[in-house]
Amino acid sequence: MKNVKKRKKKHQFPTAYTVVILVLLLVQILTFFIPAGNYATIQYNSDSNNFTVTEPSGKKIKKPATQKILDKYKVKITINKFKDGTIYKPVAIPNSYKKINQKKPNLYQAVVQFLTSQVQGIGQSIDIIAFVLILGGCIGVVHANGAIDSGMAALSKKIKGKQSLLIILIMGLIGLGGTTFGLAEETMAFYPILIPVFLVAGFDRMTVVATIFLGTSIGTMASTINPFSTVIASNAAGVNFSHALPLRVMMWLVCIITGMIYVLIYANKVKKNPKASFVYNDFAKEDQKYMNEDTKDYNFTWHQKLTLLVFAIAFITMIWGVQSKGWYFTEISVVFLAAGYIMAFISGLNEHQFVKSFVDGASDLLGVALTIGLARAVSIVMEESHTSDTIMNFFSNAVSGMPPLIFIWVMFLVYIVLGFFIQSSSGLAVLSMPIMAPLANVVGIDRASIIDAYNWGQGFISLIAPTGLILMSLMMVNIGFDKWFKFCWKLIVIEFGICLAFLALGLVVY
Structure with a gap:
């Protein structure tokens, strides 16, 4: 009888789909225990020139x-901010929270909601999904006619000795x-193009997602004049956003430079020793073809x-339209469809090709498109169960009366929790600011x-946060969430400390 060696099964981290489903399941379970409740809201109707x-x-x-x-209603916002469209979402009215008589779902209803929310999430995210699929189609064409291979061969000769500038410039x-x-x-449109660029430069896929995702996430976190977060939150709080601009610019500079240094240290380590990559075993063979692009003679037609x-x-x-024209996914999808x-x-x-x-x-x-829809399902369950306002009310009562620094x-920390459940920056702003901003006056x-x-x-x-952009970004480069956390946990600790330091500094500066 032959001895059969039983191979040990390697435990793998769940895929992006499973992570989102687990988060959705957690939120669904919480709806059994968190009471339903709402704040009263006020919204401007431009057609009838009145409030609802x-x-x-x-x-x-x-x-x-x-x-x-x-x-x-003690809403500290000027009427002009409603009439000029700056505040276009319903604004929570302070001290108006009340529990509502909403019957808790039974097991059958919860299962139906769990499944239905996923279908609704895909439906409500159709504009983003359309953009992703059209973008993917265009990228497929660029790959098929050899433009990527020829372009990378030409680029590899130009960036020799300047590879680190790629990270600094793009980030x-x-x-x-x-x-x-x-x-x-x-x-997300940048990933398919930048993957071969970074591989030709001698970096790895983790460097790609670190450069792009950390660039956007640190940028939006340390927002200075972002109309979807800082500006709308300032208006909802009844203050001028420019008042705190110098400190926020300084915060952005410190955070983005810290992020660049972190990514550069890792990228240069990988460049010297490819086996130092967190994803070396996953892509060693697949990505090897890019390493010697400069030795190939492509005819760039x-x-x-x-x-x-x-x-x-x-x-x-796309960038011009988003920045200056306020385009959203429908408009930028049209741009890439026209390009197609x-x-x-x-x-x-030919036509078939x-x-x-x-x-x-x-x-x-x-x-990627399906993950976007599944992530939206989490917000749908929160909205339908009326638990968001209950969580907000709990935290507003808990923090009132503390010493200023604490x-x-x-x-x-409260906004870290709220941001996990409410991914819309503008939605969180108009929901929370009228409630939280007055607490500043209480503590001085x-x-x-x-x-x-x-x-x-x-x-x-x-x-x-699995409900945010990170899982979609990781899927663009085919990297697991566990590898990402292993890469970035030290940076997370550093950025956490920077945030606490600048919050303390703000108490002195403002």
Whole structure:
């Protein structure tokens, strides 16, 4: 009888899908225990030029759109901010929280909600999903006509000895986009193009996701003039966002430089010794072909050059539109769809080759698209169970009356928790600021400190929150969440300390 060696099963970290489902399951279970409740809200209707006050019970009352009404409800926002569209979401009314009589779901209803929310999440994320699939199609065409291979061969000769500048330049520009106009989900378009660029430079896939994702997450965390976080939160708190701008600029510089140094140390370690990579065993063979691109002689055809040019113009148009025109995913999807049509005529591929490459490219990003929809399901369950406001009310009562330094540090922790469950920065701002900002007056600090705690707290948790952008980013480079955490946990500790230090400094400066 032969001795059979039983091979030990290697325990693998769950996939992105499973992580999101586990978070959704946790939230679903919490709905059995967290009481349902609502704050009353007030929202401006531009068509009828009046306010709609929605009571915790759901009853709606029409009120004149005047400053007197806002003062009556102790909403410290000027009427102009509603009328000019700066505040366009329902704003929570302070001290209006009430529990509501909502029957807790039985097991059958909870299971139905658990499944239904996932389908609804995909439906509500269709604009982002469309963008991802169209982008994937365009990338498939760029790969199919050889533009990527030829372009990388040409690039490898130009960046010799300057590889570190890639990280500094790309991370700096993305971080600038994050702090100024909230560049976030749009960065998914950068991954397929930058993966070969970084591999040719001698780095690894972890360096790609670190450069792009940390650039955008640190940028949006240390927001300076981001209209979707700092500006809307300041308006909802009744303060001028420019009041605290110098400290926030300093915070952004310290955080982004710290992030760059962290990534550069790792990237250069990998460049000297590829086996130092956290993902070396996963991609050693797959990525080896990029390491010697400069030894290959590619014929860079005019078809390939034009295809890359059109693709680059689409990127530039996207950034311009998001920054200056307020475009969202429908508009930028149209840009890349138009680029796809142009590529059909200039790529040099015949009709069958073009369609196949486009469909294959879209299918490569289907997993990312599904994860986006599943992550949205978490917010849907929170909304339908009316638990978000209950959590908010609990924390607002818990932190009131603390000493200033302890108060602002605890507020930072509170926003880390809230940011995990409420991923929309603007949604969290208009929900929480009218409730939390007045607490600053109670403990004797500037309301700008509350906005900093909100910004840095919800931004900090985005570094690892499965309900945010990180899982989609990791799927773009095919890296597991466990590898990401192993790479970034030291940076997380450092950034946490920086946030606490700047919150303390804000109490002195403001």
